[in-house]
Amino acid sequence: MRTLTRKGAATRQRILEGAAAHIREHGVAGMTLDDVLARTATSKSQLFHYFPDGREELLLAVARFEADRVLEDQQPQLGDLTSWAAWQSWRDKVVDRYRRQGRLCPLNSVTSQLGSRTPGAQAVVTELMHRWQAEIAAGVRHMQDAGEIDPDLDPERAAAALLAGIQGGVLIQMSTGETSHLEAALDMGIAHLRASRLASP
Amino acid sequence: MRTLTRKGAATRQRILEGAAAHIREHGVAGMTLDDVLARTATSKSQLFHYFPDGREELLLAVARFEADRVLEDQQPQLGDLTSWAAWQSWRDKVVDRYRRQGRLCPLNSVTSQLGSRTPGAQAVVTELMHRWQAEIAAGVRHMQDAGEIDPDLDPERAAAALLAGIQGGVLIQMSTGETSHLEAALDMGIAHLRASRLASP
DNA sequence: GTTAATATGGACTCGCAAGTCCAGTCTGGA
DNA sequence: TCCAGACTGGACTTGCGAGTCCATATTAAC
Numbered sequence: 001m002r003t004l005t006r007k008g009a010a011t012r013q014r015i016l017e018g019a020a021a022h023i024r025e026h027g028v029a030g031m032t033l034d035d036v037l038a039r040t041a042t043s044k045s046q047l048f049h050y051f052p053d054g055r056e057e058l059l060l061a062v063a064r065f066e067a068d069r070v071l072e073d074q075q076p077q078l079g080d081l082t083s084w085a086a087w088q089s090w091r092d093k094v095v096d097r098y099r100r101q102g103r104l105c106p107l108n109s110v111t112s113q114l115g116s117r118t119p120g121a122q123a124v125v126t127e128l129m130h131r132w133q134a135e136i137a138a139g140v141r142h143m144q145d146a147g148e149i150d151p152d153l154d155p156e157r158a159a160a161a162l163l164a165g166i167q168g169g170v171l172i173q174m175s176t177g178e179t180s181h182l183e184a185a186l187d188m189g190i191a192h193l194r195a196s197r198l199a200s201p
Numbered sequence: 202m203r204t205l206t207r208k209g210a211a212t213r214q215r216i217l218e219g220a221a222a223h224i225r226e227h228g229v230a231g232m233t234l235d236d237v238l239a240r241t242a243t244s245k246s247q248l249f250h251y252f253p254d255g256r257e258e259l260l261l262a263v264a265r266f267e268a269d270r271v272l273e274d275q276q277p278q279l280g281d282l283t284s285w286a287a288w289q290s291w292r293d294k295v296v297d298r299y300r301r302q303g304r305l306c307p308l309n310s311v312t313s314q315l316g317s318r319t320p321g322a323q324a325v326v327t328e329l330m331h332r333w334q335a336e337i338a339a340g341v342r343h344m345q346d347a348g349e350i351d352p353d354l355d356p357e358r359a360a361a362a363l364l365a366g367i368q369g370g371v372l373i374q375m376s377t378g379e380t381s382h383l384e385a386a387l388d389m390g391i392a393h394l395r396a397s398r399l400a401s402p
Numbered sequence: 403g404t405t406a407a408t409a410t411g412g413a414c415t416c417g418c419a420a421g422t423c424c425a426g427t428c429t430g431g432a
Numbered sequence: 433t434c435c436a437g438a439c440t441g442g443a444c445t446t447g448c449g450a451g452t453c454c455a456t457a458t459t460a461a462c
Binding site: 026027029030034104105108109112113115116120122125126127157158160161162163164165166167168169170171172174175176179180182184185187189191192195 | 203214227230233234282283304305310312314316318323326327330357359361362363364365367368369370371372373375376377381382383386389390391392393396
């Protein structure tokens with residue numbers, strides 16, 4: 001794949017997005033290469049032309065694609081956690097995003113299929129978590145500078161806890177279909193940040 | 202499968218535990234029925250004799266098996282959250298359990314394979330979450346009765362948030378291999394409970 | 403001890419889905 | 433205009449793994 005013509009790039013993108021859409025609807029286990037071909041009006045040779053390593057490479061590309069969407073979907077709020085109102089607005093956006101997404105999490109689906117071999121999938125998720133945590137931590141620091149959060153609180157550790165709550169809330173939603181755990185985790189996490197200033201002298 | 206002889210029950214159990222062990226090591230995607238047969242010294246006909254619906258039924262049985270282990274592994278601490286020391290002891294046990302388990306979560310693996318069809322798998326997880334949350338909530342109520350937690354706090358909601366933090370911490374550990382998020386979530390959740398009494402008048 | 407149900411061995415079928423191959427078409431630059 | 437390399441169609445191979453079948457062995461109850 002030395003160079004891609006405009007047409008080639010478009011085809012590659014069509015395959016990628018078609019695979020992502022199919023996975024969002026049916027999960028990874030319910031996706032066959034032929035499904036993707038049918039949905040995107042392409043042929044086997046095209047798929048292997050743009051993804052020489054076949055299914056595995058395609059799944060990895062989907063993982064990257066979905067990982068990027070996760071953070072994008074939280075902007076601009078996530079990048080601007082500079083007031084309690086902004087935090088609340090971000091919280092609502094996260095809940096709304098995952099409520100829309102429904103019971104299937106493409107990223108979890110893909111990574112748990114690729115599993116421990118193919119370290120690439122885990123690397124994608126790990127990087128996503130780091131970037132996500134960094135953005136939250138930046139918000140915590142900003143509120144500390146504004147005197148709204150106890151300056152002794154470790155921003156990274158607080159962000160890690162909040163992030164874990166989000167992940168768990170989404171995971172539970174995948175089984176129960178309810179977002180109540182996600183909401184409880186976010187609300188408790190934010191409440192803890194707000195209360196920290198009062199608790200410390 | 203009207204009645205099982207003692208020998209039959211033992212064989213069934215051997216197959217079940219063999220499958221569970223294989224999944225813990227290689228994930229669901231890396232498990233074939235022949236793998237299980239080889240590992241447990243049984244034959245195809247035996248597997249289909251005890252699990253007439255084949256792979257699907259076996260996976261569901263593994264899910265139940267693992268779900269039971271999750272709560273058992275937290276006892277007796279989880280059932281006796283009656284002092285802050287007990288909470289801390291439970292927290293340590295949870296972290297230790299998942300640190301031992303490593304990067305593969307059998308339950309997540311199984312449910313994400315069985316997916317949205319086979320509602321049974323989701324039901325198993327949902328029930329596990331409910332029981333788990335109920336035990337935590339009981340601990341919260343106990344501490345409220347003891348005057349150690351703000352009585353205005355909703356125990357179920359607090360338990361839901363704490364549970365979400367645990368799930369997310371474990372999920373992140375599956376990618377990163379680190380338990381730091383799990384620890385941060387637990388510590389923050391418990392700290393929030395402890396601080397609640399001080400915050401309210 | 404007889405008999406009916408239960409337990410076991412292992413060969414066989416069969417379909418699916420990943421991946422290969424080659425022949426043919428299009429595109430862009432010299 | 434021409435040609436090298438990019439793009440496309442689709443038939444074909446291949447292997448794997450779930451599930452079936454039947455013959456045989458074992459158990460338990462009477």
